[in-house]
Amino acid sequence: MCLEVNIKKRIGSFKLEVEFNAENNRIGILGASGCGKSMTLKCIAGIENPDEGRIVLDGKVLFDSKEKIKLLPQKRKIGYLFQNYALFPNMTVSKNIGITKASSEKITFLISKLHLDGLEDRYPSQLSGGEQQRVALARILAYEPEMIILDEPFSALDGYLKDQLQREMLEILADYKGKVIVVSHSKSEIYRLSEQLVVMDKGKVVLCDHKKKVFNSPQFVQVARLTGYKNISKAKKVDDYCINALDWNITLKTNEKITDKVEYVGIMPNQIEALSFIQQENEINNIMKVDMVEMAQMPFHTNYIVRNMNGGMSDIWVKAGNQKEIKGILMPENHLVLLSQ
Amino acid sequence: MIDMLELLKNLNWSPLFISLKTGIVATVIAFFAGIYAARLVMKLNNKVKLLLDGIFTLPLVLPPTVAGFLLLLLFSLKRPFGNYLYTQFDIKIIQSWQGCVIAAVVIAFPLMYRNSRAAFEQIDVTLIQAGRTLGMSEFHIFWKVIMPIASPGIASGTVLAFARALGEYGATSMLAGNVLGKTRTIAVAIASETAAGNYDKAGIWVLVIITLSFFIILTINVISGKGMKYFRRW
Numbered sequence: 001m002c003l004e005v006n007i008k009k010r011i012g013s014f015k016l017e018v019e020f021n022a023e024n025n026r027i028g029i030l031g032a033s034g035c036g037k038s039m040t041l042k043c044i045a046g047i048e049n050p051d052e053g054r055i056v057l058d059g060k061v062l063f064d065s066k067e068k069i070k071l072l073p074q075k076r077k078i079g080y081l082f083q084n085y086a087l088f089p090n091m092t093v094s095k096n097i098g099i100t101k102a103s104s105e106k107i108t109f110l111i112s113k114l115h116l117d118g119l120e121d122r123y124p125s126q127l128s129g130g131e132q133q134r135v136a137l138a139r140i141l142a143y144e145p146e147m148i149i150l151d152e153p154f155s156a157l158d159g160y161l162k163d164q165l166q167r168e169m170l171e172i173l174a175d176y177k178g179k180v181i182v183v184s185h186s187k188s189e190i191y192r193l194s195e196q197l198v199v200m201d202k203g204k205v206v207l208c209d210h211k212k213k214v215f216n217s218p219q220f221v222q223v224a225r226l227t228g229y230k231n232i233s234k235a236k237k238v239d240d241y242c243i244n245a246l247d248w249n250i251t252l253k254t255n256e257k258i259t260d261k262v263e264y265v266g267i268m269p270n271q272i273e274a275l276s277f278i279q280q281e282n283e284i285n286n287i288m289k290v291d292m293v294e295m296a297q298m299p300f301h302t303n304y305i306v307r308n309m310n311g312g313m314s315d316i317w318v319k320a321g322n323q324k325e326i327k328g329i330l331m332p333e334n335h336l337v338l339l340s341q
Numbered sequence: 342m343i344d345m346l347e348l349l350k351n352l353n354w355s356p357l358f359i360s361l362k363t364g365i366v367a368t369v370i371a372f373f374a375g376i377y378a379a380r381l382v383m384k385l386n387n388k389v390k391l392l393l394d395g396i397f398t399l400p401l402v403l404p405p406t407v408a409g410f411l412l413l414l415l416f417s418l419k420r421p422f423g424n425y426l427y428t429q430f431d432i433k434i435i436q437s438w439q440g441c442v443i444a445a446v447v448i449a450f451p452l453m454y455r456n457s458r459a460a461f462e463q464i465d466v467t468l469i470q471a472g473r474t475l476g477m478s479e480f481h482i483f484w485k486v487i488m489p490i491a492s493p494g495i496a497s498g499t500v501l502a503f504a505r506a507l508g509e510y511g512a513t514s515m516l517a518g519n520v521l522g523k524t525r526t527i528a529v530a531i532a533s534e535t536a537a538g539n540y541d542k543a544g545i546w547v548l549v550i551i552t553l554s555f556f557i558i559l560t561i562n563v564i565s566g567k568g569m570k571y572f573r574r575w
Contacts, residue, residue, distance in 0.1 A: 047470040073473040086471035090489040099485070100475050143475050 007053030028194025046073035079140030375453025405511025440517030460494025
């Protein structure tokens, strides 16, 4: 099982140049809005065509500009879950699911499996967003595609529903043997639904690896930003395990060996320890005295924005319990990530 | 009153049937031609699109007599093409019922074309893409998805085209003339009876065409209204 993508496409002044190989059955594409994720998926599904390149799915060539192969979307057997679900408004739920000429037993099976009982004769406009999504998914499953593409599957739904639907989606997809590609700009969504991650930035693939590796050692600034490293500072190597974080005006010890390529250092807000008092700052590594800039109370935690007391250039985000005041912060050595451009 | 009944009894009803026949046949032709042209224009690039759209819409904005003049230029027996049709195939368009139909088609076509194009352009492209990724053939997508969704717009185009074809006078009288029992439609009958001073006869035809048009439009509105049920109101 392998998906091989190597395509180029120009859209106005935007240049899409995507190249990745994914062996895993659950692939996630993470990227900011407008980085070309959706366009890449549309090229894979055959709805859009790349200017040049090659797309191969499990040995089947879907597109090859050199060999002049351009398989019709009808022949690719790739189900596509659209952001707006794209249900046919003139057909009832069961007609929508049955459009792929699925047997009536299969339609009945899918309707009960996706909890759509009682909605068979409704029209899409009479359904909630979550129900519409399940119908769209049922319609795709009825087609028995070799791969399913989920394009920002939860972007149109609100928080509570989102969690519930993510669980349902995982449950439904657990029985699906084919490949699934999910695209999102939300790190938690991607983390839950995929195994292998492709990180995209400005039309290019920055990193392609297992999700745990991507989140734990993002390697690149763009990847770190997308995976939740809110605090990123320009940095200069001092020695092999010591780096100068320029924006924060602090010298940090690291666990990881610093290579010459490293230009940035980063840490997640929840991995910083908030300290309410500091005794001897020079005795322990990676401690900084801070001024409070802003504090935002959230339901179950507090977001603090602090700045180095000795003149730091940029703000540092700290996520902590409901502490009254922060005098200093500790950036644990094992949580610091070293990044390059 | 007795005069009126006498008049009705002796009236030659052929204009009614000629009008209906012309209207129906012209609408059927305009229906398919309009839809085809709408699809054709949508697929084109911008410059050609503007040009072709202009040509297709022209009969709507020009006086029908201009269309009549141009059609005469084409089909007159004194002109090459008309002469060729007549001598080679024995087809005579001028002063014939076919002439009525051609004139009505030309005048009704833009309404069908513009309405169906507007209806097609409103369709969410992801529906078509979804159909393709689900393995539906283009033919299947067109008839099962696009046409039903576009049906209210297409129905209104059809109604307007039919109404226009039924009432067509200018181009018809120029191309097909005014031959009783052959090319005299209601619209032509009204004009010639009025010109001859037969106001009562003309009045009957006026009543007939008002009633006819109103009921046809009412019927089609009811039909297309049913097709609207799965669309949300706004």
